[in-house]
Amino acid sequence: MRDPASNPVEKALETLIFASRWILAPFYLGLALSLVVLLIKFMAELVHIAAHAFTSTESEVILGVLALVDMTLTGSLLVIVIFSGYENFVSKIDHSGHRDWPEWMGTIDFSGLKLKLLSSIVAISAIQLLKQFMSLNTVSDRDIFWLVxxxxxxxxxxxxxxxxxxxxxxxxxxxxxDH
Structure with missing residues (x-):
């Protein structure tokens, strides 16, 4: 058997392929910046709800609050994807100096990330569906069918x-x- 370390071309290629994981880092940075955009929309919706709290119907307030919950879940989903994706695919984050480091961060593998991602999508979908049910008079039966x-x-x-x-x-x- 030959030693792969003895082939400099193979070693260089493996080093280059391994280093290519850093190409993902700007993607995670972009997702982190998208949290700021989501915060701006969240604050705008919160101000809108507060400004119309006394003149809105109960359904309109509930729809507004559901929109806030939806954006919060989306933001949480982004945090899960950013941290888990970065740690799984780019580099481990040194969290030894962070006393409020959440326990789940750094422990979610790719399989767990997929499940959390899909669970968040299901929750977001459920909120969107609930928002449509709250405004049934403006949504067609066909649209409700497709949403369900x-x-x-x-x-x-x-x-x-x-x-x-x-x-x-x-x-x-x-x-x-577990059996």
Whole structure:
């Protein structure tokens, strides 16, 4: 057997391929900056709700609050993707100096990231569906049908992904079965 370390071309190619993971870093930085954009929209919606609190109907206030919840879930989803993606694909973050470092950060593998991502999408979809149900007089039956169908597809996809991860051994503690 030959030693791969003895081939300088192979070693250089492997080093280059390994270093290429840093190309993802600007993507995660862009997602972090998109949190600022989402915050701006959140604040605008909050100001709008507050300004019309006394003149709006209960349904309008609930719809506004659901929009805030939706943006909050989207922001949380972005944080999960940023931290987990960066740690899984680019580089580990040194969190030893952060006393308020959340326990889940740095422990989510790619399988867990997919499940959290799909779970967040299901929650966002549910909120969008609830918002449409709250304003049924402005939404056609056909639109509601498609929104429900899309939501059900997300839910079924999430369940199937969780089941496939469990079957593959990713969803059990330490790779052992809980039975």
């Amino acid at each position: 169908l899309i939501h059900v597809v997300f839910v079924v996809s999430g369940v199937l992904l969780a089941l496939s991860d469990r079957i593959a051994g990713h969803g059990t503690s330490g790779g052992k079965s």
